[in-house]
Amino acid sequence: MSLKVIAAKIFARKIVRKTQEWAQHPVATQEAVFKKLIKEAKNTQFGKDHHFEQIQSYADFVQNVPIRDYEGLKLYIEKVVNGEENVLWKGKPLYFAKTSGTTSGAKYIPLTKESMPTHIHASRNAILHYIHETSNADFVDGKMIFLQGSPILTEKNGIKLGRLSGIAAHYVPGYLQKNRMPSWETNCIEDWETKVNAIVEETIKEDMRVISGIPSWVQMYFEKLQQKAQKPVGELFQNFNLFIYGGVNFEPYRAKFENLIGRKVDSIELFPASEGFFAYQDSQKEKGMLLLLNSGIFYEFIKSDEFFTENPKRYTIGEVELGVNYVLIISTNAGLWGYNIGDTVQFTSLKPYRVIVSGRIKHYISAFGEHVIGKEVESALQEAIQGTNIRINEFTVAPQITPKEGLPYHEWFIEFDSDTSGEPDNLEAFAEAIDQAMRKQNIYYDDLIVGNVLRKVVITKVVKNGFQDYMKSIGKLGGQNKIPRLSNDRKIADVLPKV
Structure with missing residues (x-):
């Protein structure tokens, strides 16, 4: 010693x-x-x-x-x-x-x-x-x-x-x-x-x-x-x-x-x-x-x-x-x-x-009065990947208020770790797991799902290094800069490079 x-x-x-x-x-x-x-x-x-x-x-x-x-x-x-x-x-x-x-x-x-x-x-x-x-x-x-x-x-x-x-x-x-x-x-x-x-x-x-x-x-x-x-x-x-x-x-x-x-x-x-x-x-x-x-x-x-x-x-x-x-x-x-x-x-x-x-x-989503906070989405994602081989590089969540068809929803933009087969085998089943975890945590969100005001979570895959490219495009790559976990609008959602 x-x-x-x-x-x-x-x-x-x-x-x-x-x-x-x-x-x-x-x-x-x-x-x-x-x-x-x-x-x-x-x-x-x-x-x-x-x-x-x-x-x-x-x-x-x-x-x-x-x-x-x-x-x-x-x-x-x-x-x-x-x-x-x-x-x-x-x-x-x-x-x-x-x-x-x-x-x-x-x-x-x-x-x-x-x-x-x-x-x-x-x-x-x-x-x-x-x-x-x-x-x-x-x-x-x-x-x-x-x-x-x-x-x-x-x-x-x-x-x-x-x-x-x-x-x-x-x-x-x-x-x-x-x-x-x-x-x-x-x-x-x-x-x-x-x-x-x-x-x-x-x-x-x-x-x-x-x-x-x-x-x-x-x-x-x-x-x-x-x-x-x-x-x-x-x-x-x-x-x-x-x-x-x-x-x-x-x-x-x-x-x-x-x-x-x-x-x-x-x-x-x-x-x-x-x-x-x-x-x-x-x-x-x-x-x-x-x-x-x-x-x-x-x-x-x-x-x-x-x-x-x-x-x-x-x-x-x-x-x-x-x-x-x-x-x-x-x-x-x-x-x-x-x-x-x-x-x-x-x-x-x-x-x-x-x-x-x-x-x-x-940083929250309350487009319909649900007031979802960062801790809830992070905990829901963690619960959904528990016991699986799914690996996440980065993610953010935004509301889709005016979809082309069907009910509005929360859209999860996720960059999976494709280099190590970290993507889910069934994307819909993974979205369902996230949705169930969210409903357990947030009673307002659960009420909106039950009441057919919202439909369940939709996952959109982001291309490899998509979040890094986005941060670079706005001059915030590295240092103390962070991707917001939640937005109540689609300023980030609409410009992220999707698969």
């Missing part, structure tokens, strides 16, 4: 103990975060506009600070972008994380000296919890790869600007620098396909032990590795035993990954965003990710089915229930206040508080 492995295990034990201290007192932890945020920001423009000096309780906060999305905070953010100080948070941000919005164009999310360390510590602590629980730390002696955006930063009025993953690349601790791949030069390549090809060349002969990234893009890397080496990834990287991911549910990809790797590997799920690092998987044995209650973020929750009503009730951590779909609202030490990030979550545990990401509040 190397000194690095021994040190990792000692450090892991320390971090787990510190985590347990705040996790055992969740309400008090959040109250302390709330009070500190209000105190630190009371002299900012936002704090003055919203009477922070008079806020003595959460009820005062609710009365003074409405729920907003990026558009709602845009006037304040524009002031920060233009170089003004003490607007949303004291002083100026260290960085802007630039993201692409659908309605707002480019979004500039502030990262401050108080918020930036929480992103780095959360990623580290997720790995340390894994080490502590499994006693597996040998991977620290091998190579690790993080598929991410370019670390090249620009400046806007003296504030550095880049993708969150590229900004985070500047904070990799020294003890990991020698292990970390790809090289800085390769990481700076902007074109995603060129970058992945270069990563394959750099890593194919290395002792890769940890691989991290969004599943769809890691899958692309694995496919290119397998094509070049003519062997499974697990045979090529014999010590590879840990996959770290975030951004999407891994389950729809799991069967394809195990085929590409040739065996099962452990995985750690993360819940990061430019607006904050919210949760990570702290246990291989428990469902869900530990919600980070001590990281400078105060959480509020609104029930999804009440979100679009007038003045929906806002819940704090001590009021949430298991299994309810909540819109996640945050106030942070980066200066986001009552901010709707667009994600929905469900609690899987209240001792400690663990969540799963159930979808996006804007």
Whole structure:
């Protein structure tokens, strides 16, 4: 056992103990975060506009600070972008994380000296919890790869600007620098396909032990590795035993990954965003990710089915229930206040508080009042492929409201893994299995089927690499970009290349 492995295990034990201290007192932890945020920001423009000096309780906060999305905070953010100080948070941000919005164009999310360390510590602590629980730390002696955006930063009025993953690349601790791949030069390549090809060349002969990234893009890397080496990834990287991911549910990809790797590997799920690092998987044995209650973020929750009503009730951590779909609202030490990030979550545990990401509040199908969410389609697909050889590369779902004949339906666009005979023998039977799983999960959908308002699921096959080609066509290939699981329109559905 190397000194690095021994040190990792000692450090892991320390971090787990510190985590347990705040996790055992969740309400008090959040109250302390709330009070500190209000105190630190009371002299900012936002704090003055919203009477922070008079806020003595959460009820005062609710009365003074409405729920907003990026558009709602845009006037304040524009002031920060233009170089003004003490607007949303004291002083100026260290960085802007630039993201692409659908309605707002480019979004500039502030990262401050108080918020930036929480992103780095959360990623580290997720790995340390894994080490502590499994006693597996040998991977620290091998190579690790993080598929991410370019670390090249620009400046806007003296504030550095880049993708969150590229900004985070500047904070990799020294003890990991020698292990970390790809090289800085390769990481700076902007074109995603060129970058992945270069990563394959750099890593194919290395002792890769940890691989991290969004599943769809890691899958692309694995496919290119397998094509070049003519062997499974697990045979090529014999010590590879840990996959770290975030951004999407891994389950729809799991069967394809195990085929590409040739065996099962452990995985750690993360819940990061430019607006904050919210949760990570702290246990291989428990469902869900530990919600980070001590990281400078105060959480509020609104029930999804009440979100679009007038003045929906806002819940704090001590009021949430298991299994309810909540819109996640945050106030942070980066200066986001009552901010709707667009994600929905469900609690899987209240001792400690663990969540799963159930979808996006804007990504749903409710063309007929069914309000189908991302978690439901992912679970239905997973149930339908269970025990079969069917493997899915990618999928999305959209309503067909005006079919040429017959009743409307939900259309599933699926790219099957045709390279490994991963297609269903009977497409109609597979569609029936998905439909039955959907009806069990969503009573509104079931009522529409029973009432002959909708007919059953229709599957349309997408050509090989069709989703990649689509993402490339809109300039969103690779990085942190993801295919929406659901759309309430057919903007994506109508342009996907079909078989």
